[in-house]
Amino acid sequence: MLQRNKVFSNPRYLTIKVTFISRDNERTTVDASVGDNLLSVGQAAGMPLEGTCEAQMACSTCHVIVAKEYFAKLPKAREEEEDMLDLAADVQATSRLSCQIDLTDELDGIEVQIPSESYNAQGF
Numbered sequence: 001m002l003q004r005n006k007v008f009s010n011p012r013y014l015t016i017k018v019t020f021i022s023r024d025n026e027r028t029t030v031d032a033s034v035g036d037n038l039l040s041v042g043q044a045a046g047m048p049l050e051g052t053c054e055a056q057m058a059c060s061t062c063h064v065i066v067a068k069e070y071f072a073k074l075p076k077a078r079e080e081e082e083d084m085l086d087l088a089a090d091v092q093a094t095s096r097l098s099c100q101i102d103l104t105d106e107l108d109g110i111e112v113q114i115p116s117e118s119y120n121a122q123g124f
C-alpha cells in the first residue's frame with residue numbers, strides 16, 4: 001500500500017494533455033507524462049517533427065509554436081536555442097524547439113502549432 005501511494009504521489013507518473021495543431025489546423029490531443037520531452041511526444045503522436053539532430057540544437061526540425069499562455073510558463077530559451085530559432089522557417093514570438101521542452105504539470109493542456117514549413121540547418 002505504501003509503495004502504491006509513493007507511485008501516485010510521484011510527479012513523474014502524472015498524466016497531462018498535450019494538443020498538437022497541424023499545418024491544416026487539425027487538432028490532435030494526446031496524454032503525456034510529466035517529465036516527457038515534447039519532441040518525443042509529438043513524434044509518437046505522428047507529428048511531422050523530424051528532430052534530425054536528436055536535441056543537439058543543430059537543426060530546428062523540431063520547431064513548434066507554443067500557445068501564448070503556455071509559452072509564459074516555459075523556462076527561458078538558452079542562447080543556443082535562440083540562435084537556432086533565428087534560422088528556423090515561420091518563426092513567431094512564441095516559437096520554441098520542442099526538443100528543449102520537458103513537460104511539467106503546469107503545462108497540462110499545452111497547445112502547440114506545427115509551423116507551416118521547417119528548415120533543416122544541417123542541410124539534409
Ligand code: FES
Pocket residue numbers: 050051052053054055056057058059060061062084097098099100
Ligand atoms: S532536434 Fe534538432 S534542434 Fe531539436
